[in-house]
Amino acid sequence: MKLKNYLAFRLGKENISFLVDRKSLVVFLVLLFLTVLTALVSAGLGEMKISPINVVKAWFGYGPDMERLVVNSFRLPRIIIAILVGISFAISGAMLQGIVRNPLASPDIIGITGGAAVAVVSFLAIFSDENNALTVSIKWMPLAAFIGATAIAFLIYMLAWKNGVSPIRLVLIGIGLSALTQALTTMFMILGPIYRASQANIWLTGSIYGASWENVSTLLPWTICLLIILVLVTRHLNVQELGDSVAMGVGSAVGRQRMLLLLISTGFAAGGVAFAGGIGFVGLIAPHISRRLVGSSFGALLPVSALIGAILVLVADLIGRVSFGPTEIPAGVFTAVIGAPYFIYLLYKHRNL
Amino acid sequence: MLLQTKRAKVLGLLLGAVLFLLFICFSIVYGYTNTTWKTAIEAYTKFNGSNEHLIIQTVRMPRALIAAAVGASLGIAGALMQALTQNPLADPKIFGINAGASFFIVFAVSFFSITSLGMFIWIAFLGAAVAAITVYCIGSLGREGLTPMKFTLAGAAIWALFSSLTQGMLVLNEKALEEVLFWLAGSVQGRKLEYLQTVLPYMTIAWVGSLIIARHINLLSMGEDIAKGLGQKTGLIKLVTAVIIILLAGGSVAIAGPIGFVGIMVPHLARSFVGIDHRWLIPYCAIIGGCLLLLADISARYIIMPQEIPVGVMTAIIGTPFFIYIARKGLTKS
Amino acid sequence: MSLEASALTLGYGESIIIEDLNLQIPKGEITVFIGGNGCGKSTLLRSLARLLKPKTGSIILDGTTIQKMQTKEIAKQLAILPQGPEAPEGLTVLQLVKQGRYPYQNWLKQWSEEDERKVNEALEATQMTELAERQVDSLSGGQRQRAWIAMTLAQDTDTILLDEPTTYLDMTHQIEILDLLFDLNERENRTIVMVLHDLNLACRYAHHIVAVQNKTIYAQGKPEDVISCNLIRDVFRMECQVTNDPIFGTPLCIPYGKGRCLVNKVGGNNGTPSVKIG
Numbered sequence: 001m002k003l004k005n006y007l008a009f010r011l012g013k014e015n016i017s018f019l020v021d022r023k024s025l026v027v028f029l030v031l032l033f034l035t036v037l038t039a040l041v042s043a044g045l046g047e048m049k050i051s052p053i054n055v056v057k058a059w060f061g062y063g064p065d066m067e068r069l070v071v072n073s074f075r076l077p078r079i080i081i082a083i084l085v086g087i088s089f090a091i092s093g094a095m096l097q098g099i100v101r102n103p104l105a106s107p108d109i110i111g112i113t114g115g116a117a118v119a120v121v122s123f124l125a126i127f128s129d130e131n132n133a134l135t136v137s138i139k140w141m142p143l144a145a146f147i148g149a150t151a152i153a154f155l156i157y158m159l160a161w162k163n164g165v166s167p168i169r170l171v172l173i174g175i176g177l178s179a180l181t182q183a184l185t186t187m188f189m190i191l192g193p194i195y196r197a198s199q200a201n202i203w204l205t206g207s208i209y210g211a212s213w214e215n216v217s218t219l220l221p222w223t224i225c226l227l228i229i230l231v232l233v234t235r236h237l238n239v240q241e242l243g244d245s246v247a248m249g250v251g252s253a254v255g256r257q258r259m260l261l262l263l264i265s266t267g268f269a270a271g272g273v274a275f276a277g278g279i280g281f282v283g284l285i286a287p288h289i290s291r292r293l294v295g296s297s298f299g300a301l302l303p304v305s306a307l308i309g310a311i312l313v314l315v316a317d318l319i320g321r322v323s324f325g326p327t328e329i330p331a332g333v334f335t336a337v338i339g340a341p342y343f344i345y346l347l348y349k350h351r352n353l
Numbered sequence: 354m355l356l357q358t359k360r361a362k363v364l365g366l367l368l369g370a371v372l373f374l375l376f377i378c379f380s381i382v383y384g385y386t387n388t389t390w391k392t393a394i395e396a397y398t399k400f401n402g403s404n405e406h407l408i409i410q411t412v413r414m415p416r417a418l419i420a421a422a423v424g425a426s427l428g429i430a431g432a433l434m435q436a437l438t439q440n441p442l443a444d445p446k447i448f449g450i451n452a453g454a455s456f457f458i459v460f461a462v463s464f465f466s467i468t469s470l471g472m473f474i475w476i477a478f479l480g481a482a483v484a485a486i487t488v489y490c491i492g493s494l495g496r497e498g499l500t501p502m503k504f505t506l507a508g509a510a511i512w513a514l515f516s517s518l519t520q521g522m523l524v525l526n527e528k529a530l531e532e533v534l535f536w537l538a539g540s541v542q543g544r545k546l547e548y549l550q551t552v553l554p555y556m557t558i559a560w561v562g563s564l565i566i567a568r569h570i571n572l573l574s575m576g577e578d579i580a581k582g583l584g585q586k587t588g589l590i591k592l593v594t595a596v597i598i599i600l601l602a603g604g605s606v607a608i609a610g611p612i613g614f615v616g617i618m619v620p621h622l623a624r625s626f627v628g629i630d631h632r633w634l635i636p637y638c639a640i641i642g643g644c645l646l647l648l649a650d651i652s653a654r655y656i657i658m659p660q661e662i663p664v665g666v667m668t669a670i671i672g673t674p675f676f677i678y679i680a681r682k683g684l685t686k687s
Numbered sequence: 688m689s690l691e692a693s694a695l696t697l698g699y700g701e702s703i704i705i706e707d708l709n710l711q712i713p714k715g716e717i718t719v720f721i722g723g724n725g726c727g728k729s730t731l732l733r734s735l736a737r738l739l740k741p742k743t744g745s746i747i748l749d750g751t752t753i754q755k756m757q758t759k760e761i762a763k764q765l766a767i768l769p770q771g772p773e774a775p776e777g778l779t780v781l782q783l784v785k786q787g788r789y790p791y792q793n794w795l796k797q798w799s800e801e802d803e804r805k806v807n808e809a810l811e812a813t814q815m816t817e818l819a820e821r822q823v824d825s826l827s828g829g830q831r832q833r834a835w836i837a838m839t840l841a842q843d844t845d846t847i848l849l850d851e852p853t854t855y856l857d858m859t860h861q862i863e864i865l866d867l868l869f870d871l872n873e874r875e876n877r878t879i880v881m882v883l884h885d886l887n888l889a890c891r892y893a894h895h896i897v898a899v900q901n902k903t904i905y906a907q908g909k910p911e912d913v914i915s916c917n918l919i920r921d922v923f924r925m926e927c928q929v930t931n932d933p934i935f936g937t938p939l940c941i942p943y944g945k946g947r948c949l950v951n952k953v954g955g956n957n958g959t960p961s962v963k964i965g
Contacts, residue, residue, distance in 0.1 A: 005820060006781075008798055008803065009798075015796050016796065017795075017797055019797065019803075102442060103502065104505060159677055173681075175617060176673045176676040176677050177673065179617075179618075179673060182613065183665065183666040183667075184666075186537075186538045186663065186666050187662060187666045189534065191657075191660070194534075197530060197531075197534060198524075198530055202524055204520065205517065205520040205521070232794035235792060235794075238786055239786050242772065242783075242786060245738050245767070245769035246768075246772050248736075249738065249766060249768070250789040250838075250842060251757075251758045251759035251763070252758070253758050281517065284513065291776075296775045296776060297778060329521055329524060330521070330524055333524070336510075336518075340514035343506075344507065344510055344511075348491075348494055
């Protein structure tokens with residue numbers, strides 16, 4: 001049989017070889033183009049409007065000083081963070097849904113976001129003086145979130161461990177801990193001054209306001225490292241989704257690989273949550289949208305989910321930035337506002353499947 | 354499954370009912386204002402208008418009854434929800450009920466400056482119904498009608514949509530946040546007995562309905578085709594179940610605000626006692642849900658006295674260790 | 688390659704399902720496990736494929752205890768198709784069959800010429816080439832089972848274990864699947880071990896039959912040597928008459944019981960024969 005719908009790549013005595021589905025490749029390229037286009041438009045919009053051509057010019061260091069400053073110092077880092085965060089949440093969600101084999105799984109449902117939230121509200125409560133001013137730099141907040149996310153992930157894993165980790169036990173314990181973290185967050189918000197509650201609420205909604213090059217230089221290497229590891233382990237994810245028996249039958253060390261996959265998924269979520277707070281919807285919905293575009297093989301699903309996630313957060317942030325200007329609305333409000341109707345449309349389109 | 358025989362199940366249910374009544378009494382007697390069992394009884398037999406008697410009649414009694422009713426309702430709603438979606442992770446939240454109610458409340462507070470709890474009831478109920486009906490309709494699109502998968506996904510989308518809109522409004526309007534934050538955390542404090550009277554008829558219908566429909570749900574959870582083959586009108590049963598969930602969870606959110614966790618946790622706890630037969634599961638869910646919320650509400654008064662922790666927070670703090678224990682011990686599949 | 692079980696005890700939790708069982712799977716032949724529901728034949732098969740850890744005893748593959756081997760190395764020698772596997776929604780046949788190449792791939796080598804050839808062979812052998820782009824969940828029962836068998840074939844192993852591969856299939860598809868496995872055994876000399884419920888088909892296709900009863904092996908050997916009224920009575924608790932298949936000459940079991948009768952029946956109506964012949 002000729003694999004007419006596929007392209008095979010082989011290099012150097014076949015030690016490097018891949019198979020790519022043509023349709024998925026097309027979808028991926030279209031989405032990539034859309035991502036770049038959205039980024040260009042986003043960089044040009046705001047209080048100061050700049051045409052896409054001038055944006056590109058400013059990027060490469062040409063054009064008026066003011067435009068270069070606005071594009072390169074303010075908008076570009078924010079756009080890059082939006083893309084990275086979208087990728088992180090989407091991939092984390094897609095992986096979790098595969099590992100647990102449950103369509104409701106996502107980083108916020110199993111408590112990873114919740115752990116970060118507790119860390120952040122405690123951070124705000126502990127390091128505030130009586131005038132509600134922070135006694136340490138706000139720069140440390142991502143670190144707090146990151147620690148909270150990883151700590152809760154380890155806690156979930158430890159509590160779920162009992163001669164190995166069964167997916168359903170993992171999720172249920174995640175849900176339990178997630179409820180607990182939500183409760184603690186609410187308590188902190190209610191007991192503290194309203195100003196702090198409001199601050200925490202913005203974080204919970206999820207916002208990338210104030211992203212800087214410094215943030216980019218932290219998140220970018222982290223995400224790239226994880227992406228590289230991800231490419232190497234995607235095939236494990238594919239066999240895990242066939243169920244434990246089949247996966248073991250084809251020679252997958254199911255337990256060890258599940259742990260590895262969870263670790264990577266948590267890593268993505270922790271990175272995203274550190275810099276964007278609780279943008280929850282992306283991790284849940286981007287994989288579902290992608291599944292309806294390219295099917296469920298992870299080789300195609302993960303990259304397409306990543307781009308869907310990136311576009312969702314980019315557009316959400318753009319709307320939040322320009323629609324009610326000068327007031328900023330957190331991007332987390334709009335990810336669901338854009339994502340949910342599109343997703344419902346997809347449900348409608350595929351209603352008879 | 355802890356209770357194997359029918360006798361054990363009946364005894365367990367009786368014991369639960371006794372505990373339930375006992376918790377109601379505790380809830381009436383204990384709190385910031387110290388009262389005794391004697392004063393509590395006298396408040397109804399020999400009312401003398403004293404401060405204690407007033408507190409018992411107008412504060413403690415309504416509060417205990419509301420906690421009991423809401424806890425029982427949420428427990429049942431959770432069991433029905435998990436049966437309808439065939440997903441052990443589902444709770445009434447996935448039906449969009451809490452998100453819809455919260456959205457309507459915050460909208461009313463932000464744009465119409467409504468702050469009376471009495472008005473909140475109707476607004477929240479309406480919001481819950483609007484969201485849930487939307488979810489049901491989207492989930493029913495297509496040839497096969499309501500399938501667990503479509504229902505779950507539609508629910509997740511609507512829930513996310515409403516909750517992010519709510520958060521958006523709260524971010525823009527700090528004053529509204531201050532006013533509804535306590536409501537959003539879920540609480541049975543400061544509710545009048547009339548509030549319960551408003552929703553009680555609907556809840557009662559739903560309680561009775563859930564007991565009647567229990568055996569049909571047993572059939573439905575064996576799979577749609579088998580249920581149809583045995584002559585069940587599955588579409589009707591699903592619709593009735595959905596309506597019951599809306600009445601129970603919608604009524605609960607209307608009086609007590611969005612209280613999470615009871616809906617997802619209680620059914621799992623109940624299943625570890627009586628297994629998957631909904632004729633037993635539903636009464637057990639009601640008892641366990643009621644007890645849990647009463648217990649949470651009582652301890653919420655003591656932890657940081659004189660302030661109170663919202664009962665929604667307390668439920669999670671008490672319930673999580675239990676839940677983790679059950680999850681580790683191994684769950685009976687839904 | 689040889690596969691054997693030695694002093695094997697299996698069970699879940701407290702309950703023991705197989706106790707102190709010894710078994711040697713004949714090389715290059717078709718072996719079929721038979722036995723009543725819940726007798727442990729599936730459990731035995733799963734443990735042979737290292738899906739279930741023995742409580743005591745061991746499974747030995749080519750002289751090495753299976754627990755000590757790398758799971759990937761086992762997967763290159765032995766494939767297993769569990770009972771009623773489920774594919775995730777939206778997965779295509781090709782994507783499924785590709786997964787059979789998992790043990791041969793590594794993080795860079797994910798689609799070699801060899802992979803492509805084996806996948807194509809597997810699709811052809813199961814006549815799934817035309818359906819390669821279809822989604823698994825849109826296929827009929829027989830096609831779906833062929834897709835899963837194709838996945839195990841792509842694994843390119845000497846031994847294939849299958850747990851009730853013909854369950855839920857109509858007669859045509861049952862024969863089609865069994866013919867396919869028979870051909871694989873004849874042509875490529877692959878060792879095939881499976882659990883089957885249909886005794887007559889088991890007798891027709893198996894070189895070696897293993898009857899499991901009371902936590903251990905009741906009898907094993909060539910079907911024509913092993914299958915008898917007594918065995919059926921002890922293993923299945925059922926009375927029957929064993930004759931020869933008029934076409935294949937292999938043992939044919941005709942159970943007693945009730946039913947319409949158009950000739951002078953030798954058995955009674957209540958399930959026990961009133962007259963015994965032979």
